[in-house]
Amino acid sequence: MSLSAVCGTVSSLKTCQADIGTGMDIVTDVAMDLVEAQGKEMISGLQEMEDMILECARLDREIDCFIEVVQQVTDEAGSEQPEAMFGLSAKVKEKFTERTARLSDATLHQHQKVVVFKDSIKNSLSAANPESTGTTEELDEDLVVSQSQVNYNCPLTQLEMENPVRNKKCNHHYDEKPILSLIKTKHSQKKKCRCPVVGCGNSDVKESDLIPDQVLRRKIQNHKRNSNRT
Numbered sequence: 001m002s003l004s005a006v007c008g009t010v011s012s013l014k015t016c017q018a019d020i021g022t023g024m025d026i027v028t029d030v031a032m033d034l035v036e037a038q039g040k041e042m043i044s045g046l047q048e049m050e051d052m053i054l055e056c057a058r059l060d061r062e063i064d065c066f067i068e069v070v071q072q073v074t075d076e077a078g079s080e081q082p083e084a085m086f087g088l089s090a091k092v093k094e095k096f097t098e099r100t101a102r103l104s105d106a107t108l109h110q111h112q113k114v115v116v117f118k119d120s121i122k123n124s125l126s127a128a129n130p131e132s133t134g135t136t137e138e139l140d141e142d143l144v145v146s147q148s149q150v151n152y153n154c155p156l157t158q159l160e161m162e163n164p165v166r167n168k169k170c171n172h173h174y175d176e177k178p179i180l181s182l183i184k185t186k187h188s189q190k191k192k193c194r195c196p197v198v199g200c201g202n203s204d205v206k207e208s209d210l211i212p213d214q215v216l217r218r219k220i221q222n223h224k225r226n227s228n229r230t
C-alpha cells in the first residue's frame with residue numbers, strides 16, 4: 001500500500017465516520033419518537049435502538065483507532081528508508097489489531113453520541129410522563145419550556161438554531177456551525193473563545209465542551225411546524 005493510497009483510505013474513513021454520526025442522530029430521533037408514541041413495544045424498541053447506537057459507537061471508535069495507527073505508522077516511516085513504505089499495510093494491520101484488542105466495551109457507554117442518546121431518552125420519558133411529578137415540578141417544567149422558547153435563537157447569529165449544542169461548562173446553547181466557526185477563528189488568532197452569551201464568565205469555549213442537544217432540537221422543530229400552521 002502506497003502513502004497516497006493510505007491517505008485516500010483515511011479520507012474515505014473520515015467521510016464514513018461523518019455518516020455514522022448522522023446515522024446515530026437518526027437512531028436517537030427514532031427512539032424519542034418511540035417514547036412519545038408510548039406503544040406496547042416501546043421498551044424492546046428502545047433496547048434495539050440502544051444496541052444500534054452502541055454498535056455505531058464501536059465502529060466509530062475503531063475508525064478513530066485506525067486513523068491514529070495510520071498517522072503513527074506513516075510518521076515513523078517518514079524517517080526510514082523509502083522501501084519501508086512498501087510494508088505500511090502490514091504494519092498498520094499489526095498495530096491496529098494490537099490496539100483494538102486492548103479496547104473495552106465499557107468505554108462505549110462514554111461515547112458522546114451514546115451519552116446524548118441516553119440523556120435524550122431520559123428527558124423524553126420524563127416529559128411523556130408528567131403525572132409522575134408534583135405541582136412544583138410541573139411549574140418548573142413550564143418555566144423551563146418558557147426559557148427554552150426564548151433561547152431558540154443562537155446568541156451568535158440571533159437566528160433560530162438548527163443544530164443546537166450545549167456547553168457542558170456553562171450550560172449555554174449555540175447553533176453548531178457558528179460556534180465551531182468562532183472557535184476555529186479564535187484559535188487561528190491564538191486566542192481563547194469566550195462564550196457569546198452576555199454576562200457569561202466562561203472565557204474558554206472548546207469544541208470538546210459542546211454536546212448536541214437532541215431534545216432542544218426537537219422542540220425547535222416542533223415550534224417551527226406549529227408556527228407554520230398559524
